[in-house]
Amino acid sequence: LDMQFAGYKKLRTPNNLKQIHTEHYASLIADLCLTSRILIEKECEELPLKSLVSGKEYFAYRRTTTSSTNLQTVRTSRPINKALYIRNNEEFASLIECFLQSNYEILSADTITQLLYTIAMSFCVANDVHKTGDKKTPATFFELFVAHLFARQFQAFPRKKIKVPSVENQNAELPTDIIFDLGMGKVKFHVPVKLSTRERVIQAWAHQRVLEGLWGTAEFKGLLIVLTETKLNLDKLEVVEICLPLQWAVYQRYIAHLDRVYYLDIPERYADLASTNPRIDVKPLGVFFGEKDILLAR
Amino acid sequence: LDMQFAGYKKLRTPNNLKQIHTEHYASLIADLCLTSRILIEKECEELPLKSLVSGKEYFAYRRTTTSSTNLQTVRTSRPINKALYIRNNEEFASLIECFLQSNYEILSADTITQLLYTIAMSFCVANDVHKTGDKKTPATFFELFVAHLFARQFQAFPRKKIKVPSVENQNAELPTDIIFDLGMGKVKFHVPVKLSTRERVIQAWAHQRVLEGLWGTAEFKGLLIVLTETKLNLDKLEVVEICLPLQWAVYQRYIAHLDRVYYLDIPERYADLASTNPRIDVKPLGVFFGEKDILLAR
Numbered sequence: 001l002d003m004q005f006a007g008y009k010k011l012r013t014p015n016n017l018k019q020i021h022t023e024h025y026a027s028l029i030a031d032l033c034l035t036s037r038i039l040i041e042k043e044c045e046e047l048p049l050k051s052l053v054s055g056k057e058y059f060a061y062r063r064t065t066t067s068s069t070n071l072q073t074v075r076t077s078r079p080i081n082k083a084l085y086i087r088n089n090e091e092f093a094s095l096i097e098c099f100l101q102s103n104y105e106i107l108s109a110d111t112i113t114q115l116l117y118t119i120a121m122s123f124c125v126a127n128d129v130h131k132t133g134d135k136k137t138p139a140t141f142f143e144l145f146v147a148h149l150f151a152r153q154f155q156a157f158p159r160k161k162i163k164v165p166s167v168e169n170q171n172a173e174l175p176t177d178i179i180f181d182l183g184m185g186k187v188k189f190h191v192p193v194k195l196s197t198r199e200r201v202i203q204a205w206a207h208q209r210v211l212e213g214l215w216g217t218a219e220f221k222g223l224l225i226v227l228t229e230t231k232l233n234l235d236k237l238e239v240v241e242i243c244l245p246l247q248w249a250v251y252q253r254y255i256a257h258l259d260r261v262y263y264l265d266i267p268e269r270y271a272d273l274a275s276t277n278p279r280i281d282v283k284p285l286g287v288f289f290g291e292k293d294i295l296l297a298r
Numbered sequence: 299l300d301m302q303f304a305g306y307k308k309l310r311t312p313n314n315l316k317q318i319h320t321e322h323y324a325s326l327i328a329d330l331c332l333t334s335r336i337l338i339e340k341e342c343e344e345l346p347l348k349s350l351v352s353g354k355e356y357f358a359y360r361r362t363t364t365s366s367t368n369l370q371t372v373r374t375s376r377p378i379n380k381a382l383y384i385r386n387n388e389e390f391a392s393l394i395e396c397f398l399q400s401n402y403e404i405l406s407a408d409t410i411t412q413l414l415y416t417i418a419m420s421f422c423v424a425n426d427v428h429k430t431g432d433k434k435t436p437a438t439f440f441e442l443f444v445a446h447l448f449a450r451q452f453q454a455f456p457r458k459k460i461k462v463p464s465v466e467n468q469n470a471e472l473p474t475d476i477i478f479d480l481g482m483g484k485v486k487f488h489v490p491v492k493l494s495t496r497e498r499v500i501q502a503w504a505h506q507r508v509l510e511g512l513w514g515t516a517e518f519k520g521l522l523i524v525l526t527e528t529k530l531n532l533d534k535l536e537v538v539e540i541c542l543p544l545q546w547a548v549y550q551r552y553i554a555h556l557d558r559v560y561y562l563d564i565p566e567r568y569a570d571l572a573s574t575n576p577r578i579d580v581k582p583l584g585v586f587f588g589e590k591d592i593l594l595a596r
Contacts, residue, residue: 202504203497206501206507213551246472250512253511255553
């Protein structure tokens with residue numbers, strides 16, 4: 001546990017954040033992931049779950065601790081997608097080399113999605129079984145992980161605020177989701193990151209709308225990145241996926257236009273939005289690495 | 299406590315919800331408020347707080363309970379604005395008659411704000427000192443309270459969803475904040491309700507934007523209703539107000555136009571937005587009752 005959180009703290013030190021686009025930062029994430037996997041293997045047992053999500057199977061890890069006064073605490077992780085989570089350590093060890101070297105060309109989109117899903121979930125699951133009700137640490141980790149991935153791909157530094165000039169005040173700044181400015185004449189990206197969306201998803205469209213209001217519709221491409229939409233019923237040990245495709249369609253139609261929504265564990269009902277009107281391109285995150293050039297084109 | 303939550307449950311029964319615009323519903327709210335005040339008086343002691351909010355003084359109520367195993371639990375309420383909360387029971391008893399009869403003409407805007415602040419806070423405070431960390435009950439109560447107030451003023455029934463017709467589907471519906479449709483040819487209102495706003499406030503502007511996208515800019519007037527923006531530091535017993543006026547200005551400029559923001563405990567930095575560009579009319583809720591006709595005019 002100590003190692004785990006030392007690793008997490010390292011991700012957030014100012015000196016390391018300055019290197020968020022580097023292989024050094026990738027190695028910090030990989031260390032944290034490998035420590036998490038060791039903790040999970042050593043301390044947890046597998047808990048089968050009943051999946052109510054068509055075509056997907058889930059399980060969880062469960063950790064039981066006994067205090068000095070003999071009180072037992074049982075902590076259950078978030079649901080883990082069987083087809084996406086790589087459990088074999090040798091297989092994972094060779095794949096994480098690709099992550100460290102940012103060498104995605106040799107991998108299929110599906111394998112990239114599995115690799116990135118496994119990295120993200122390892123830490124979240126280890127944190128779930130060690131700290132009850134801590135939602136903030138996994139959310140911050142996931143944002144840093146995504147910021148690293150895209151910073152390295154774009155070779156650009158992520159920012160979290162943007163100038164909001166007005167006639168009366170040229171220097172006002174607004175806090176935002178992650179922003180990538182690739183430089184003079186090049187595309188800019190607005191990258192909101194969420195562990196799951198529910199009703200809060202409207203924020204991604206609303207922030208995109210603010211950016212379009214400030215700089216016009218042609219400046220920022222919006223890429224929403226989400227881990228999963230699963231929800232675990234702890235009493236029944238059942239997993240459901242919470243999706244609101246009608247709401248998304250209304251937001252895409254009336255608030256602003258998001259270029260992509262990338263999921264690590266993509267819900268089928270959102271993937272279907274790519275063939276409806278208005279179209280929303282919801283895809284597995286692994287697909288991004290093969291279509292990056294389309295997004296980089298103006 | 300039992301009485302208190304019986305009263306809360308009554309507010310939510312389907313039969314009572316159908317009468318949300320009536321004096322009967324007002325009497326349910328008044329009963330709940332009076333029970334809350336008795337509980338507070340009987341069980342709590344006053345806790346002085348240090349206010350870091352210029353021009354405002356705050357205190358809290360604190361309740362200490364001892365379990366059968368002699369473990370002490372101390373629960374502290376949210377901060378209460380001294381100038382707004384009516385502590386004198388006789389004064390309050392005569393004022394609550396105005397609430398029951400919806401007779402606001404004889405009261406000043408300041409007195410109406412005090413009366414409504416006191417009703418809302420009584421229940422929230424009683425709930426705070428009985429249930430640790432329960433944010434949902436006060437939020438639901440406050441939404442029902444505001445829905446009642448406006449339903450009675452507008453003589454219209456609140457709705458929580460709206461038709462979203464498209465060429466392909468005429469009957470799709472979208473869940474929304476409270477909507478009032480005053481009938482053929484009359485104004486419609488969109489009334490988001492929040493205990494406090496922080497970063498979630500963007501949802502109010504984004505939903506307004508969706509309504510403007512669906513029905514044009516002239517159909518729905520947006521009235522955002524908020525209780526307070528105070529935050530209590532429990533270690534230092536200090537109260538601060540969290541305000542993000544620059545963000546609000548950007549939302550009002552680029553997302554949509556809200557006609558009013560009404561507060562029960564209004565932050566000065568938001569009130570100032572009524573004289574900036576873009577203008578946002580942020581006012582104490584008591585003012586609404588005197589300017590209702592302006593809002594009802596097309």
